[in-house]
Amino acid sequence: MNTAPKDFHSSAVIGGIGDILVHDWVYEDAKTKNGYNFKPIFQPVKSLLQGTDLLIANQESIPGGEKLGISSYPIFNSPFEIVDAIMDAGVNFLSTANNHALDKGEAGILISISYFEKKKLPHVGTFKDEKDQQTLRIENVNGIKVAILAYTYGTNGIPLPEGKNYLVNIIDKKKILLELKRARSQADIVILSLHWGIEYMRQPTEEQKELAKLFTNGGADVILGTHPHVLQPIEKLRTEDGRDAYVVYSLGNFISGQMWDYKDIGGMFEFKVSKDIIENVKNIKISDIQFHPTFVFNQNLHHYRVYPLKEAYQKGMIDHSYNEIMQHMMNGVK
Template identity: 30%
Template sequence: MYPPRSKRSVQKKKEKRIRKRRIWIINLVLIAAIGLVGIYYAVGMQEQQTDPADQETVMSQEPVNEDDSKGGDQLHSPDPNSEPDHTSDEDSSGSNEQPTGNSDDESDVNTPDATGSETTGKTDSGTKKPVENATSSSTKENDGAEAGATKPSKPSDSAKGVTINFVGDIQFSGKVAELLDKKGYEYPFEKLGSLFKDDDLTIGNLETPVTFGGTDAADKTYVYKSSPKALAAMASAGFDAVNLANNHILDQGVEGLVDTLAYLKEYGIAHTGAGMNQDEAYAPAYLERKGMKIALLGFSRVVPKASWKANGNRAGVAEAYDSTGAVKAIQDARQKADLVIVVAHWGEERVSTPNNDQTRLAHEFVDAGADLVVGGHPHVLQGVEYYKGKWIAYSTGNFIFSKSTTEETWKTAVFQANCSKDAKCSMKVIPYEAGLGQAVPMLDEANKLLLEQMTQLSPGIRFDANGVASPS
């Protein structure tokens, strides 16, 4: 017997509500399950993305360096305050004779101080901080533990290699000093932008003692003395190291050399090629960049007097009239460094072609283990050579200097190398004009003409429109 219709209707509605409730419960359970799975997946992905090792690698990557060679007016006529370049009685035949007491050959070398060569660290902002001697037992590795150490190197850093900028002769004396007293000691570097701050290493040839004291060297046509303000400005501009052994570093005697070494240390600029004894003069400065240990050495084949040579316990410069000491120093550095750089002071003033002694010494240096050889002293640009897979730049010309009436001395360049840890380097030339006390970028047609001139000066080498050198 069936229940009345009204009762069946109520019962069906009740069963329908129960089914709906069950469906809602099932749906809620499914939604909750899906939500839990989604949350679990999201948390897992977040943990994976924030893995400390991966995050550290990403944060360690530095922007690729770009050349800042824009802006600035070019100088097209001699400055009314110009003065001739300092001259020398250098043996233009390039003979191997030792300098006599009357010779006034030119030389340029970088020196470690009495406590040993120092490294300097270039921070993200480009400001230098003195860091621990790279030759010590606590040489920086990639842990960045030492105060002032460079940023820890990661695989991506090493893959990019180190970018090194080289410039020519620098002095802040005479007409240059008069100009800088009016315009400030930052004036020489105002047209450079951040070029030397964005690179890994900037190296120049400091062709002057930096001192308030000393005694002028006798029997020299030009005797230089520069203010310590110049080194503060160089450090701020991005310079990391200088080459000291030249015919001017002892213009104020040993007292001037001692002061120069002290001021370089104070401003965190490494140095090589001159010192308080023979061992210091020939010792390299070791610098650490992106996990690469770099040895910088300086030698000169232009020394005004025999007494200027570092010998035994006598202060002076590392000379290369006899290349034995230089070759041994390079060979020793080769055993300790990933990259070996030699800065040489040699050649004949205002001559655009390297002489036989320059070529011979350059090849000897490479054969001994040098990966880059960069020269100066002629006050004009000379060409480059690609010898046994290594680049040789024979003369970088003037950079911050007085301005002579010889137009070729107005042309200069930043020589830029990028080197991998296996010591393979590229070479690039960035044209500049050496104005009175200031380096000014060459633009447009002047830039093009200088690169064409560099191709003509470099047999077997061509420079493209960006200044990149390659064997032709």
């Protein structure tokens, strides 16, 4: 006897945060007698981050560990403990495609991936071999299949080793469109992390806008932008196939040693995905678009903490108000 398939209703809260970029001031502040402890840095925003079911961060500085030599700008290498700290705070997925991906060469990529695997932390953007690069990252979140792709404009002029182009995903329109199509055929929602734009510019370039239209029309539901180190606005786009897609042109720095001129302001982009299947008809909806601005505070390069911006403003840590930043970010979301 055949029974009719049951209707399905589920939802998930998904978040994205910007650059985890560990400058020397930050790791020196986190140094302990037997390693590093970055966990206190994220304590003021931990409850905010843990309100998501899936939280994606851009791991900008390679966490290659102490054997490779901990280092800062321009060639970064971070302690493994930064990974432990962001996971403790609520991050459960990493984008690793950025201009610092090759700072420690192939060794840095392989060691960091080995650590992610040890911690069972999924990631996309850097890969250990061709098979790894060809494997779609699809997270099952409350029964909703979320595909995540990540690409960077380049690697600071450091060439990919010969025959090993798979190590880092570089932005290539044709390849990305093919991957978006593949992802759409297997997932309910597709998130694309793009390392793009111009550093310290608070508005997207024409190229970013063109790529956003191309890739949302090509299948991306959400684009999470990184690289400029400052916040760039969120925009809602209507795709050619009738979907509402959202682009955060830049999520800014979530934690870094950079200061002033908006470089110490980041935040978490948050949205809800609903999945309903009624009589074999599937409906996916993105709603409840939110942005939660954050501020990186320090006292003379010590006691680094990430605060909700509203709290930092009320405590007199910063001159930029919550309202100012929200207006900057949310005007394009109607």
